[in-house]
Amino acid sequence: MIKVLIILSIVALDQVTKYLAVAHLRDLGTIEIVRGVFSLTYVENRGAAFGILQNQRWFFIVLTIIVCIGIAYFLFTQSNTSLILRISLIMVLGGAIGNLIDRVRLGYVVDMLHFTLIDFPVFNIADCFVVMGTILLAYYILFIGDRVENELV
Numbered sequence: 001m002i003k004v005l006i007i008l009s010i011v012a013l014d015q016v017t018k019y020l021a022v023a024h025l026r027d028l029g030t031i032e033i034v035r036g037v038f039s040l041t042y043v044e045n046r047g048a049a050f051g052i053l054q055n056q057r058w059f060f061i062v063l064t065i066i067v068c069i070g071i072a073y074f075l076f077t078q079s080n081t082s083l084i085l086r087i088s089l090i091m092v093l094g095g096a097i098g099n100l101i102d103r104v105r106l107g108y109v110v111d112m113l114h115f116t117l118i119d120f121p122v123f124n125i126a127d128c129f130v131v132m133g134t135i136l137l138a139y140y141i142l143f144i145g146d147r148v149e150n151e152l153v
């Protein structure tokens with residue numbers, strides 16, 4: 001049950017920030033928060049990370065649904081896995097669902113966070129969770145997974 005609450009919290013946080021971006025940034029475009037470092041910039045992203053594969057909405061919807069089903073199946077059938085593995089998958093799943101909601105509802109993903117200092121592509125809260133979850137998953141795979149597998153044998 002806690003897994004579901006965390007996933008729903010990630011989705012809610014993402015959707016609230018996107019709602020606020022649409023309500024307050026859409027007409028303004030950009031609000032500079034820290035001059036030359038960080039801005040809130042309204043972007044309608046019709047692609048994937050960094051805007052790649054523009055206008056492939058149905059591809060992303062189908063792919064995301066498949067990935068979400070796979071992660072959810074694993075999370076709810078494999079309860080004896082590492083906490084780090086579960087947390088990483090929960091973060092990825094919550095972020096993926098947040099962006100999926102936008103793609104289905106709007107046809108694009110709302111992005112608003114922009115690190116202008118390094119001119120990093122504009123992103124959103126869901127993207128943050130997907131990236132953090134993926135980094136944690138990579139850490140698990142590279143440094144923990146084999147030890148856990150060896151202990152089970």
